[in-house]
Amino acid sequence: MRVDVVTIFPEYLAALDVSLIGKARRDGLLDIRIHDLREHTVDRHRTVDDTPYGGGAGMVMKPEPWALALEGIAVAGAEAAAPTAPQGARPVLLVPTPSGTLFQQAVAQELSTADHLVVACGRYEGIDERLFEWAGEHFDVRLVSLGDYVLNGGEVAALAMIEAIGRLVPGVVGNPESLVEESHSDGLLEYPVYTKPSSWRGREVPEVLLSGDHGRVAAWRHDQQLERTRARRPDLLPGDKTAPPLA
Numbered sequence: 655m656r657v658d659v660v661t662i663f664p665e666y667l668a669a670l671d672v673s674l675i676g677k678a679r680r681d682g683l684l685d686i687r688i689h690d691l692r693e694h695t696v697d698r699h700r701t702v703d704d705t706p707y708g709g710g711a712g713m714v715m716k717p718e719p720w721a722l723a724l725e726g727i728a729v730a731g732a733e734a735a736a737p738t739a740p741q742g743a744r745p746v747l748l749v750p751t752p753s754g755t756l757f758q759q760a761v762a763q764e765l766s767t768a769d770h771l772v773v774a775c776g777r778y779e780g781i782d783e784r785l786f787e788w789a790g791e792h793f794d795v796r797l798v799s800l801g802d803y804v805l806n807g808g809e810v811a812a813l814a815m816i817e818a819i820g821r822l823v824p825g826v827v828g829n830p831e832s833l834v835e836e837s838h839s840d841g842l843l844e845y846p847v848y849t850k851p852s853s854w855r856g857r858e859v860p861e862v863l864l865s866g867d868h869g870r871v872a873a874w875r876h877d878q879q880l881e882r883t884r885a886r887r888p889d890l891l892p893g894d895k896t897a898p899p900l901a
């Protein structure tokens with residue numbers, strides 16, 4: 655998978671050199687390239703923002719540097735695509751923004767099958783809306799939010815999304831079994847886990863996990879998933895959206 659990230663803070667994305675995603679890049683599974691938006695400005699001050707029409711606080715990102723950056727990437731990506739690549743498959747333009755739709759595991763799953771992902775990291779009060787209309791002619795545009803809180807810009811959200819998507823690309827996670835039984839993959843939270851020693855500071859590992867009875871272990875774990883989800887995330891369960899008080 656090819657991933658291009660456009661930002662005014664390329665150094666934020668240095669974390670993509672580390673750990674699992676870093677290794678996947680070195681192994682050639684993920685071709686991730688970071689681009690500085692300011693390389694696509696034409697004025698002496700390398701201006702990327704201006705005041706909002708209609709007034710109000712803060713600054714708005716100008717559309718032209720974005721268009722120049724994105725069209726260069728779209729052309730390069732199309733040229734790099736394998737001759738066998740599906741013709742007309744447009745790259746995905748992922749735009750992290752608190753006003754987007756929720757970025758969830760199912761979204762990560764879907765995007766993990768894309769050949770080419772372009773991530774546009776906005777700052778300030780956002781990017782001129784016309785950029786998204788223009789981009790829709792070249793990209794499958796997706797505005798996505800991590801949740802109901804505000805970050806200073808898209809970079810940290812981009813890191814989270816690239817990690818969530820990248821780890822689902824075949825080969826990136828060494829043992830694909832570990833992708834099966836994790837929180838959100840089946841709509842429930844993960845069950846609690848334990849390791850040695852079986853007795854630690856007076857606390858015991860639940861007996862069932864030492865029993866060797868795989869059926870009982872599986873039933874206990876499923877029970878724990880349901881109980882945890884009810885207590886912490888009742889919104890994930892069908893029906894009643896509020897947890898009853900604990901006994």
Ligand code: 6GU
Nearest residue numbers: 750751800801803805811
């Ligand atoms: Cl995707 N971007 C920003 N700037 N803030 C956020 C977010 C994204 N998701 C939650 N807060």
